[in-house]
Amino acid sequence: MVTVEKIERYSDGCICSDVLFNRPYPSNLCRCCRFFRGLAFSTTQEAVRSREAVMDLRRLRHFVAVAEELHFGRAAERAHVVQSAISQQLKLLEDELGFTLIRRSRQDVSLTLLGEVFLPAAREILQRTEEAVRRLKASASGIVGRLSIGFVDNVLWTLLSPIIRDFRERWPHVDLKLIPMDRDVQVEAIAAGTVDIGIIPAPSHLAAAVKTEVLISAPLMVALPSANVLALRSKVEMAELAAEPFVTFPCK
Secondary structure, three states, X not given: OOOXXXXXXXOOOOOOHHHHOOOOOOOOOOHHHHXXXXXXXXXXXXXXXXXXXXXXXXXXXXXXXXXXXXXXXXXXXXXXXXXXXXXXXXXXXXXXXXXXXXXXXXXXXXXXXXXXXXHHHHHHHHHHHHHHHHHHHHHHHOOOEEEEEEEOXXXXXXXXXXXXXXXXXXXXXXXXXXXXXOHHHHHHHHHHOOOOEEEOOOOOOOOOOOOOOOOOOOOOOOOOOOOOHHHHXXXXXXXXXXXXXXXXXOOO
């Protein structure tokens, strides 16, 4: 055993030489070590007494199993554990709460009044936890979540309606947010990550981070006054319209 003077050279704290060399605590701790170890133990115990109770879900499940089966053997089978584990976890839960939840006797098992009060709350905690886990897994796999879609006005009456209807049938738990936006504004929003998907006419330029897929192709139509000589034609070349005044979508 090292002396206090040697301990001070090894460390700022109060420890034994065996601890310095990662060996188990010696049985004959020095007085200094015994003092600080006892202080740490009492401080830990005080922290345990003063902290708020944190429920162990396993203990809650075992309590619910016993409360519903009113039989430790059947509860153990239901939880796929040995009967002693059920008894131990239930005792730990009762110690944690400071109340007796299950009344045990040689003849039967029954709930105390406090156990009857606690059972609905325990069920709700477990149900909410299971639902939260399910939603988390579903969100990670794309089954639930949120999706924002930008669109130009003319697709509202053509493409958008059947797309939304089909999407809702396949993923009913995904929240959709539809945002009317001009073409270039959509491209910028997608590149910035503020919109997930955009439905637009074929853009003239795209950021590198934006990928496209053709949803539909259609012939380009031109509307001409009946007095225009080109109106009598079934097909017009683009070059023939170069000198004509246009009413069309803005460039920006």
